[in-house]
Amino acid sequence: xxxxxxxxxxxxxxxxxxxxxxxxxxxxxxxxxxxxxxxxxxxxxxxxxxxxxxxxxxxxxxxxxxxxxxxxxxxxxxxxxxxxxxxxxxxxxxxxxxxxxxxxxxxxxxxxxxxxxxxxxxxxxxxxxxxxxxxxxxxxxxxxxxxxxxxxxxxxxxxxxxxxxxxxxxxxxxxxxxxxxxxxxxxxxxxxxxxxxxxxx
Numbered sequence: 001x002x003x004x005x006x007x008x009x010x011x012x013x014x015x016x017x018x019x020x021x022x023x024x025x026x027x028x029x030x031x032x033x034x035x036x037x038x039x040x041x042x043x044x045x046x047x048x049x050x051x052x053x054x055x056x057x058x059x060x061x062x063x064x065x066x067x068x069x070x071x072x073x074x075x076x077x078x079x080x081x082x083x084x085x086x087x088x089x090x091x092x093x094x095x096x097x098x099x100x101x102x103x104x105x106x107x108x109x110x111x112x113x114x115x116x117x118x119x120x121x122x123x124x125x126x127x128x129x130x131x132x133x134x135x136x137x138x139x140x141x142x143x144x145x146x147x148x149x150x151x152x153x154x155x156x157x158x159x160x161x162x163x164x165x166x167x168x169x170x171x172x173x174x175x176x177x178x179x180x181x182x183x184x185x186x187x188x189x190x191x192x193x194x195x196x197x198x199x200x201x
Contacts (some may be wrong), residue, residue, distance in 0.1 A: 001054075010055040010075075011198045014085065017049045018076045022083055025165065034104055034165070039143035046108040046161050047141060053110055056087055056159070061196070063089040063157050070094055073196040077167050084167040087196070089159045090114075096152040098128045099176035099187050101144065103165035108141035112158030121147035123175040124184050136160060149177075168193060 001009070024041050028034030050056075061073050069091045076085040087110075100123040107116065114136040119128040128149055134142045136158075144150060146165070164171070168191075176187040 006055060006060070007198060010052075010060075013049060013052055013055060014076050017045055018078075018083065018085060020045050021085075021163065022078070025083060034145075036143065036145065039104055039106060039145070042163065043106050043108060043141045043143045046106060046163060047139065050108050050110050050138070050161060053138075056110060058089075058111075058159070061087045061089055061159065063159065064091045064192075067092045068094050070191040071194055072162065072168060072191055073194045074167075075196050077197070081167040081170050082165060084164050086162045086164075086168070086193075087159065088162045088191075090154055090157060092154070092156055094152070094154040094158075097176045097179065098149050098151045099123075100147060100149050100174050101164065102171055102174045103146050104144065105148075105165075106141060106143045106161075106163045107136055108161040108163075109137040109139070110159045110161065111138065112156055112160075113137045113154070114158045114160060115153040116142045117151045117153070118142065118144070119149040119151075121145070122149050123147065123177075127182065128177055 021042050024038050028038045064071050072086040072088045074086050116134045116136050117130045118132050120131050122128045174187045175184045178185045
């Protein structure tokens with residue numbers, strides 16, 4: 001398959017998946033907000049999309065060279081900066097402390113392994129306690145409501161889908177647990193965002 005044909009097929013597959021996700025999200029909004037059942041449906045739809053790994057290769061979405069670095073390729077986002085989907089590529093040894101998202105979040109594995117420790121809703125209160133761990137890899141994922149907290153731990157590089165109810169640029173003021181100070185602080189996300197939607201720069 002040529003690069004042009006692959007890009008066209010990828011755009012069509014992403015658009016189809018995001019149409020399905022938008023319907024799930026809209027149904028949740030009509031009933032006071034998306035619930036865990038709705039997030040599980042979104043996760044299953046993204047797992048289906050992740051099976052098309054031929055459309056999301058390292059050639060099209062190069063991982064960062066530096067250890068601990070992260071790059072998020074934006075492949076879908078609606079006009080009001082909601083329902084954003086990214087291919088996130090991270091380098092060896094990447095980690096993130098316990099943090100919230102302030103919107104729902106679904107992460108699905110494609111290549112590599114990303115250990116996600118889930119704490120439940122706790123930001124702004126006491127020190128977080130791990131409730132469970134999920135190894136995000138091919139065929140698995142995690143789904144979180146807006147107040148849920150998780151941390152990320154990666155040995156080796158990893159590439160995943162990250163889908164949010166709001167674009168990353170809109171996720172301001174969220175909190176993370178600063179272990180050395182024993183306090184929740186504002187999370188300054190310095191990950192690189194690369195525009196990867198067709199016809200956008």
